[in-house]
Amino acid sequence: MEERNLRYETLADEFAGLIDRRVLGPGDRLPSVRKLSQEKRLSVSTVLQALRTLEDRGLVEARPQSGFFVRRRPLARAEPEARRTPARPVKVDISQRILRVLQLNNRPGVVPLGAALPDTSLLPVKAIQRLYASVARQQPNLLRSNSHTDMNEPALVRQLVRRSMSWGGPLDADEIVVTNSCSEAMFLCLRAVTKPGDTVAVESPSYYLMLQLIESLGLKALEIPTDPRRGLSVDALDLATREGKVKACLFVTNASNPLGTILSDADKKRLVRLLEARGVPLIEDDIYGDLQFGERRPWPAKAFDRSGNVMLCASFSKSITPALRCGYVAAGRYATEVMRQKTLASGATNPVTQNVLARFLETGAYDRSLRALRRAYRQQVERTADAVSRYFPEGTRITRPQGGVVLWLELPGKVDTNLLFERAAEENIACVPGDLFSPSGLYRNCLRLNCGNPWTPAIEAGVRRLGELAAALPGA
Numbered sequence: 001m002e003e004r005n006l007r008y009e010t011l012a013d014e015f016a017g018l019i020d021r022r023v024l025g026p027g028d029r030l031p032s033v034r035k036l037s038q039e040k041r042l043s044v045s046t047v048l049q050a051l052r053t054l055e056d057r058g059l060v061e062a063r064p065q066s067g068f069f070v071r072r073r074p075l076a077r078a079e080p081e082a083r084r085t086p087a088r089p090v091k092v093d094i095s096q097r098i099l100r101v102l103q104l105n106n107r108p109g110v111v112p113l114g115a116a117l118p119d120t121s122l123l124p125v126k127a128i129q130r131l132y133a134s135v136a137r138q139q140p141n142l143l144r145s146n147s148h149t150d151m152n153e154p155a156l157v158r159q160l161v162r163r164s165m166s167w168g169g170p171l172d173a174d175e176i177v178v179t180n181s182c183s184e185a186m187f188l189c190l191r192a193v194t195k196p197g198d199t200v201a202v203e204s205p206s207y208y209l210m211l212q213l214i215e216s217l218g219l220k221a222l223e224i225p226t227d228p229r230r231g232l233s234v235d236a237l238d239l240a241t242r243e244g245k246v247k248a249c250l251f252v253t254n255a256s257n258p259l260g261t262i263l264s265d266a267d268k269k270r271l272v273r274l275l276e277a278r279g280v281p282l283i284e285d286d287i288y289g290d291l292q293f294g295e296r297r298p299w300p301a302k303a304f305d306r307s308g309n310v311m312l313c314a315s316f317s318k319s320i321t322p323a324l325r326c327g328y329v330a331a332g333r334y335a336t337e338v339m340r341q342k343t344l345a346s347g348a349t350n351p352v353t354q355n356v357l358a359r360f361l362e363t364g365a366y367d368r369s370l371r372a373l374r375r376a377y378r379q380q381v382e383r384t385a386d387a388v389s390r391y392f393p394e395g396t397r398i399t400r401p402q403g404g405v406v407l408w409l410e411l412p413g414k415v416d417t418n419l420l421f422e423r424a425a426e427e428n429i430a431c432v433p434g435d436l437f438s439p440s441g442l443y444r445n446c447l448r449l450n451c452g453n454p455w456t457p458a459i460e461a462g463v464r465r466l467g468e469l470a471a472a473l474p475g476a
């Protein structure tokens, strides 16, 4: 993994944290360049680079002959507001629009602020390549395994169980079904516990692929309100599940997409108890669980599950590489049915890939690469937010994600970000309009930006141009 000039970034982050926590207040003077250079044992140019980074982020200002000071008026950063959601479930009809957005966003050469994907320079691709070569050499029989009977590779299951010990596990090896992705895991769970016409509760806003899955299975979606800081409203879910119409819940509890919220442990516990009492299965998407920005890996709701009612889905698409196509579900008491659905849908997941992943987890390489990746994502999210504060129209609200790779913006006025998306696409800038995150069209003035790429002048120019285009929208 490439480590980019981390020393100046680390110093900049340290001061950004002090400013954020108000240890350094508006107008305070930062230590001099010479002092910082001595204290931190960094070169003068590294310290200067850190201070300029803080300046770029709008946190400090340079005063000639006096030094660097915390800005008196930091760039405004209000957060989006919670919204009311429709009381009834709705039919989902969104796939065509999603497909169009994804196609335009995936053209070569676009400024990659669309799909929630990391830049490959940040990913441990070389290590994975080496592991493919050695696994294929050392375990040639893997290519003779029968993909319809040998579903799970024991080495991978062992690692998944082991890792779960760090977040309230252990998972039971018998409940695990290895899948081709997190999306496949969620698809199989939905197939296992619903039938066409049923209602599935989703967060509002909700990751658009979940809406696509719901649409493709002929289900209806009931949007549950969220708080842009705390995530899902368990109280609202309590009300929504009283009449017994909700047949399953599909939630991202850790670093949700698009809000980046992590549900508190207390809320996770309440959620698990509530759904257990009502007999409603929870399909939990924990793809960002390892990619939080805080001190500890947040527990998934699954950690509070005593009865097997939670189906925990995840993959390594955001944390190793999306090309691995390997995920899993720990399906609790639904495991037999989920396994049956997996056999019907696609047979086993590639056994070579499963063993490659097992080795990567086993050797500690995954944890090492995660540390750098989390730092990179956090910095990139922070920089994108700074640039949005600077270049988007006044009144733009921005989330403060607790993990993951995306930012969610709420634009002022009565604007339609579908139009912004079209205009940006003409200029080769990708982004995702808010409309795709709600089956009832609740977020037409919102926008999601991917922050998975290292900060470059091209990305900054893309954010700036998006801000200009946003300011020129009808209704702005």
Ligand SMILES: Cc1ncc(COP(=O)(O)O)c(C=O)c1O
Binding pocket: 116, 180, 181, 182, 183, 184, 207, 209, 252, 256, 257, 285, 287, 314, 315, 316, 317, 322, 327
């Ligand atoms: C919340 C969430 N779940 C699942 C996925 C897709 O993961 P996979 O590539 O494993 O299907 C994504 C990708 O953007 C995501 O953001």
